[in-house]
Amino acid sequence: MSHSISSLWLSPPKDLVSRVTRCIDSALDENEKREGIVFFRADDVAVPGKGFSRLMELFIRHRTPLSLGVVPAWLSGPRWKVLKGFERRDSGLWCWHQHGWRHQNHEITGKKQEFGPVRTESQIKRDLIRGRRRLEAQMESDFCPVFTPPWNRCGLSTLILLRELGYHAVSRSTGSQPSTPIELPDFQVNVDLHTRKEQRPLAGWDGLFEDLKRALMSGFCGIMIHHQRMNQAAFTFLDVLLEIFSRRIDLSLVHFGDLVRLQARQS
Numbered sequence: 001m002s003h004s005i006s007s008l009w010l011s012p013p014k015d016l017v018s019r020v021t022r023c024i025d026s027a028l029d030e031n032e033k034r035e036g037i038v039f040f041r042a043d044d045v046a047v048p049g050k051g052f053s054r055l056m057e058l059f060i061r062h063r064t065p066l067s068l069g070v071v072p073a074w075l076s077g078p079r080w081k082v083l084k085g086f087e088r089r090d091s092g093l094w095c096w097h098q099h100g101w102r103h104q105n106h107e108i109t110g111k112k113q114e115f116g117p118v119r120t121e122s123q124i125k126r127d128l129i130r131g132r133r134r135l136e137a138q139m140e141s142d143f144c145p146v147f148t149p150p151w152n153r154c155g156l157s158t159l160i161l162l163r164e165l166g167y168h169a170v171s172r173s174t175g176s177q178p179s180t181p182i183e184l185p186d187f188q189v190n191v192d193l194h195t196r197k198e199q200r201p202l203a204g205w206d207g208l209f210e211d212l213k214r215a216l217m218s219g220f221c222g223i224m225i226h227h228q229r230m231n232q233a234a235f236t237f238l239d240v241l242l243e244i245f246s247r248r249i250d251l252s253l254v255h256f257g258d259l260v261r262l263q264a265r266q267s
């Protein structure tokens with residue numbers, strides 16, 4: 001896997017605090033309820049390291065929940081033991097869930113997918129079940145049955161299987177197709193911090209703030225994180241973002257476990 005750093009992180013603006021604050025204020029001005037739900041989802045988790053620890057320390061410092069997509073084939077007993085250290089320290093903050101089987105693309109043409117149309121139903125079912133068993137074997141009750149497909153994409157048969165296998169939800173990116181069967185909620189991410197496509201830093205920052213504003217205007221803001229692609233500027237920005245978010249009473253910071261409970265109460 002390549003871990004390149006998106007252009008915006010090579011040239012961060014100086015006025016981060018005021019830009020973030022202005023962005024939130026103007027978004028909520030245009031939001032009928034003037035409040036929003038915010039979640040953070042970190043993908044490609046399993047291997048402990050400096051970047052991962054730094055990420056976790058930030059969320060602990062700001063008492064902000066984080067949903068962690070763990071790649072089952074990468075998780076070993078010793079690795080979980082390290083991750084579990086964060087679980088013990090702050091057990092209410094984390095939602096450990098399933099991210100693919102081994103993060104491998106199987107499609108020959110088109111966009112990358114591990115659970116896409118080229119796979120048979122039985123292959124998909126096998127990968128989902130062995131992934132879940134592996135995570136449950138290590139994590140036991142710390143595991144939350146929500147599935148994030150690698151590259152935010154999967155086919156309809158995966159969505160149907162997820163529902164049949166009793167997953168509480170899927171998490172893809174905003175506007176993902178095919179849409180989910182009605183009984184399977186999709187906790188969509190609509191802000192991507194570290195895999196942005198803009199070539200120029202300025203365009204990257206404009207794009208990021210536009211996405212953030214649109215998400216907060218909708219009242220539901222899902223922010224995607226890749227700790228392997230974070231440099232100092234990316235950590236500084238996340239620190240600022242968490243500091244501002246966690247102080248606002250008009251924003252509810254949640255993880256997938258909270259969203260599952262919220263959904264159950266509403267239905």
Ligand SMILES: [Zn+2]
Binds near residue numbers: 043099150
């Ligand atoms: Zn991933």
